[in-house]
Amino acid sequence: MKVTIDGIEIDVPKGTTILQAARMIGAQVAPPAMCYYSKLKTSGGYCRTCIVKVTKGSAQNPNPMPKPVASCRTEVMDGMEVQNFTSPEVLEARKGVVEFLLINHPLDCPVCDQAGECKLQDLGYENGSAKTRYEFKRREFEMIDIGDKIKLHMNRCILCYRCVKTAEQFTDERVHGVIHRGDMGEISTYIEKVIDNDFSGNVIDVCPVGALTDNTFRFKQRVWFTKPVDAHRNCPTCSGRVRVWLKGEEVVRVTARKDEWDEIMDTPDGKSGFICNSCRYDHKQKSDWVIEGPTQVNRHSVISQNHYNHLNELKVQVMKQQKALGFMPLDKKP
Amino acid sequence: MKKLLIHNDKVPNIHTLDVYRAQGGYASVEKALKTMTPDQVTEEVKKSGLRGRGGAGFPTGMKWSFLAKPEGVPRYLVCNADESEPGTFKDRYLMEKIPHALIEGMITSSYALGAKTSYIYIRGEYFYVARILEQAIAEAYAAGWLGKNILGTDFSHDCHVQVGGGAYICGEETALLESLEGKRGNPRIKPPFPAVAGLWGCPTVVNNVETIAAVCPIVNMGGEEYAKIGIGKSTGTKLISASGHINKPGVYEIELGVPVEEFIFSDEYCGGIRNGKKLKAVVAGGSSVPILPTELILKTAKGEPRLMTYESLADGGFQTGTMLGSGGFIVMDEDTSIVKNLFTFTRFYHHESCGQCSPCREGTGWMEKILHKFLDGTANESDVDLLWDIQSKIEGKTICPLGEAAAWPVAAAIRHFKDEFLEIARKKKFTDVSHYNRLNKISA
Incomplete structure (x- = not known):
């Protein structure tokens, strides 16, 4: 099936979604996705950041689709034409979605462990506006305790349902879900039950924001001060292929390996790359792991900055940006 | 005026099977099962031009013909009795007064669709109506209208009543199916449509x-005869729940094509505006359709009189028109504050949003908070533009139509009553002169 996205044509098999086709072309046309996760069945369709405009339905029925569609859940038709970054309408709508996601987000990035690898930060940077139009009190939830391994910050959650689907599809028993409805909906376990099974830690890796973070890594380090290396061990439960985050010689945390779309990679022999809790929490010695070499991190990621050699240059850049946005200069206090 | 649905609602004990049967009830089941094939029934419905009465107005015959019929897979008919749209109460009246009319329709429709099981999904607040229906179903089973080999034919049918938890979103057909399956009532992402994969993954028709x-x-009367009632593509009769500042609120059955002016002011229907006030605005089809001011509801933008039909009410698009919707006809007199009315509607949609997709989850709450500022008298002129911008970013970006239902009233109120x-x-003060001052102290 031939599909054209932003003027680039690609041949894809039947059943491919628009988002998958766009990812096959490359990052220059791939819409952002906050809730879709290719490894999780029935995920996607909720956050609406991946909406695109279908200007031509198919070769048989060339009519455009009346509304923007969620590219992660819409399958391509032969001869379909899609506009993503080339449509001002889509960009405007996406800006609206980002604004909606941010109005009740606490924006506590300075104290959030996810900062630096947060999808909402990337999304806001790429599609958001610099100032908020929301002038009301942001939504707050009471903190609940879901065990010593995982920390839940409901205030930061964007209700992508990824963790619910992970627990359903990769663990023996799902004990958490979404309770209440509307903007009071929250991720919770039934009467503060502890989430505890061999694969529960994967909800941390699939969470696009800082709602579910590693309790053992909490407030330890900023991610950009740590050094990720690919490593493996012989694990009886999972593939044992992980990413170890080092600070000096110390292992500060262990996560699954993620690909360029920030999704957990499958192993080369096609097995699931989701890792077990034993790998994630119990093997925090460098000697536990066979180090394969440093992780290839995207050059634009803050994690690859790692070292601030050009601090003065950076400061000038930040000041320029802030001046353009109309903020107070960095070194002048009000 | 011809009445087909509630013509015998005033007959004593019409809710019992004996009285209903004496009034000519269950004739359609007899006629269909004994003299017609299922396809013939579907054909009659197609000929009748009947359009869905739940709000969208999709042709029913066409919807039935879309039903996939794979071998060895059960098919279901589901009746959507989750009537929760503010201003709409026609289904409750029908089920409460003449429950057998619905059950008769369920049997005939199921015969046409080849469904061996059907469900009536009724909203939680209508628990007493559910009891009435259950009683009626028990009577129908006892008399052999339901169960195995109805009327000696090989058609068997079971009908169940399921009471929902009382959520507006469960009136959306896929959310209804989720809820009926015992899950959280979140709308599904379409496609697949229920006609292909509905209840428990089987082909399903959901009708109002x-x-x-x-x-x-x-x-009973034949599709062609039915199509003679009404005007153009709006055929048959429609139940309208009239409410608001009128002399005679209630449920009226009208032939489609009655002029709106006649409906509001004639003594046969609403009987005019109460206390001799003037008409200010009308919400013609339940809270989610655009509100229209007097000059546009009585006459279209072209100056033709507006009729109670799907086409005439929609004339002029959303710029100058509205929708027939579910028939929740809310009339407002000159003292009504549109802003406060809009606040009430928006508060409802905020409360009822399921929270699945972000524009609706966050946007409805934001709009409510801004409208609350208007009631507090702290709003700025720029807030009107902000509201407009928010609604435009919700509309058409959501999984199910609740986002649109929340955005349309806001858009229409700003469009016509800016x-x-x-x-x-400007005045930084909200004054309400309506009779509903008791509602003045609305808390957010």
């Missing part, structure tokens, strides 16, 4: 109460 009840007169918003913003 009134639509199913209307199948009985169609089978001055009212601006006046509050």
Whole structure:
């Protein structure tokens, strides 16, 4: 099936979604996705950041689709034409979605462990506006305790349902879900039950924001001060292929390996790359792991900055940006 | 005026099977099962031009013909009795007064669709109506209208009543199916449509109460005869729940094509505006359709009189028109504050949003908070533009139509009554002169 996205044509098999086709072309046309996760069945369709405009339905029925569609859940038709970054309408709508996601987000990035690898930060940077139009009190939830391994910050959650689907599809028993409805909906376990099974830690890796973070890594380090290396061990439960985050010689945390779309990679022999809790929490010695070499991190990621050699240059850049946005200069206090 | 659905609602004990049967009830089941094939029934419904009475107005015959019929897979008919749209109460009236009309329609429709099991999904607040229906179903089973080999034919049918938890979103057909399956009532992402994969993954037709009840007169009188009632593509009769500042609120059955002016002012229907006040605005089809001011509801933009039909009410698009919707006809007199009314509607949608997709989850709450500022008298003129911008970013970006239902009233109120918003913003004071001062102390 031939599909054209932003003027680039690609041949894809039947059943491919628009988002998958766009990812096959490359990052220059791939819409952002906050809730879709290719490894999780029935995920996607909720956050609406991946909406695109279908200007031509198919070769048989060339009519455009009346509304923007969620590219992660819409399958391509032969001869379909899609506009993503080339449509001002889509960009405007996406800006609206980002604004909606941010109005009740606490924006506590300075104290959030996810900062630096947060999808909402990337999304806001790429599609958001610099100032908020929301002038009301942001939504707050009471903190609940879901065990010593995982920390839940409901205030930061964007209700992508990824963790619910992970627990359903990769663990023996799902004990958490979404309770209440509307903007009071929250991720919770039934009467503060502890989430505890061999694969529960994967909800941390699939969470696009800082709602579910590693309790053992909490407030330890900023991610950009740590050094990720690919490593493996012989694990009886999972593939044992992980990413170890080092600070000096110390292992500060262990996560699954993620690909360029920030999704957990499958192993080369096609097995699931989701890792077990034993790998994630119990093997925090460098000697536990066979180090394969440093992780290839995207050059634009803050994690690859790692070292601030050009601090003065950076400061000038930040000041320029802030001046353009109309903020107070960095070194002048009000 | 011809009445087909509630013509015998005043007959004593019409809710019992004996009285209903004496009034000519269950004739359509007899006629269909004994003299017609299922396809013939579907054909009659197609000929009748019956359109879905739940709000969208999709042709029922066409919807039925889309039903996939794979071998060895059960098919289901589900009746959507989750009537929760503010201003709409026609289904409740029908089910409460003449429960057998719905059950008769369920049997006839199921015969046409080849469904061996059907469900009536009724909203939680209508628990007493559910009891009435259950009683009626028990009577129907006892008399052999339901169960195995109805009327000696090889058609067997079971009908169940399921009470929901009382959520507006469960009136959306896929959310209804989720809820019926025992899950959280979140709308599904379409496609697949219920006609292909609905209840428990099987082909399913979901129809409104009134639509199913209307199948009985169609089978009895024939589709062509039914199509003669009404105007153009709006055929048959429609139940309208009239409420608001009128002399005679209630449920009226009208032939489609009655002029709106006649409906509001004639003694046969609403009987005019109460206390001799003037008409200010009308919400013609339940809270989610655009509100229209007097000059546009009585006459279209072209100056033709507006009729109670799907086409005439929609004339002029959303710029100058509205929708027939579910028939929740809310009339407002000159003392009504549109801003406060809009706040009430928006508060409802905020409360009822399921929270699945972000524009609706976050946007409805934001709009409510801004409208609350207007009631507090702290709003600025720029807030009107902000509201407009928010609604435009919700509309059409959500999984199910609840986002649109929340955005349309806001858009229409600003489109037609912008001055009212601006006046509050300029004076920094909200004054309400309506009779509903008791509602003045609305808390967020």
